[in-house]
Amino acid sequence: MLERPDSGEIWFEGQSISLGNSLQVAGLRPKIQLVFQDSAGALNPRFSAAEIIAEPLEIQRRETGARLRERALELMEEVGLPPDWANRRSLEFSGGQRQRLAIARAIALKPAFLILDESLSGLDLSTQAQILNLLLDLQSAHSLTYLLISHDLTLVGQIADFVAVMHQGRIVECGSRQQVLGSPQHAHTRKLVESVRVVESAFRAAQGGGGR
């Protein structure tokens, strides 16, 4: 755990997690994995792609020796990276490829739950759409649960079943996607939804006016 909560509780699979209980936390680690926003910062620049992906398997002692590398190559293939690139360092990949690398590392242990902390926001729109498709494919293939943290409501609308809106550190509204995005109740949610509509209508107006 990187931070200790000031208040509140964390529940996972019907169990309350007590952070003091390091044995329990260690047991949950393989089930909960993370993908961060800044893939360049989150991956060790000295490790090769295969080493990065294999590390969770290595520290959890799931695989050893030649099997370890083999499994890393399989995972690269699964997230859409050519296995020939296994010896490249993380900074030799593009932003989208790096995020695929981070996703491969996160699913290496076959977790049940993935925390995507603004994982799609550092990317340009077309890459974002590709990574989003990858995430949706992986979700159905491995029956994953995602916790996506994002400021981008369009993105939330595309992936989420259940939405919680936070304002100044508190959850102000939560419910199904249709409920929250369709008929927002809280003022902050309305503002967020409105901001997307403003952009969309401006875009349509520009299209309607016709390009020169």
Added chain:
Amino acid sequence: MKYLFRRTVHGILLLIGASILCFLFSDLAPGSFFDEMKLNPQISSSTIAALRAQYGLDRPLPVRYGSWVRSAFRGEFGYSFAYNTSVRSLLVLRVRNTLFLTSLATILAWLIAVPLGVWIASHPGKWVDRICMGATSLLISLSELVLVLGLIYFAVRTHALPVGGMASTGFDRLSVLAKVWDLTAHLIVPAAALTLASLPILVRHVRACLVEILGTPFIESARAHGVGRARLLFRHALPAAANPLISLFGLSVGGLLSGSLLVEVITGWPGLGPLLLESSMSRDLYVVVGIVMASTVFMICGNLLADVMLVAVDPRLRADLRAE
């Protein structure tokens, strides 16, 4: 390979430049080996002039430099006026003694500094960190001189260790085991002084490099993925922090010949230190030049070693070299 070749050529050019400078500066220094003889009324000025001519001191600087270079290629590196022998035969034994002392001290200092620095870097602000930082700043501010005098005082007071020199009288008659013990006992005071003098800077460097790396996002992210402390420190953080440490290691290898001069003089260790002092005082020109050049060679080799190690350790540098 090409890179190594280029660096070696650089080193040789540097060596040539250093030797020219060394000759120039030693020529600018006042006095010569034979000046003292002028004070002696029994030696006539014509005798001194004849001696100067015999040793070639009356010839112009470029000529003297040329004959020194020729002598260096023969492996003699000039001639000592005071010892009446080639500089090389004079230096070999001294260099061996100095290297014996300084390599031991350097190895000890690094063996202590790396684990200690890594350990305190992983507890920043805790009591171990504070104690070590306090102790190292104390050691840094004490000069080598104070350290070695303190150790000598301790050795004299307790009679636990011999003070001065490298061997006891009658060393040759001792058994092998007793010889080893005698040498070790003589080694302790100078080696401890040198280790203590270089240790604090190394510890602080290791700590500073590691603390910086430990604050970077990829370490946080590795921690979030459940990487344990030992693996985090030695597999992730230490390699990432290695570059400045390797350069520092090159410097400490480069200083092997010149770093211990003062300590050697004070403890009477028969290495380069006392010889350099003595030959500078008596203007035994080629001995001084020989010692300075030997230190330069070590400095260049140390840096070359660091360059090679950097390429071996850092994949990014290898990629840059391939790209060239």
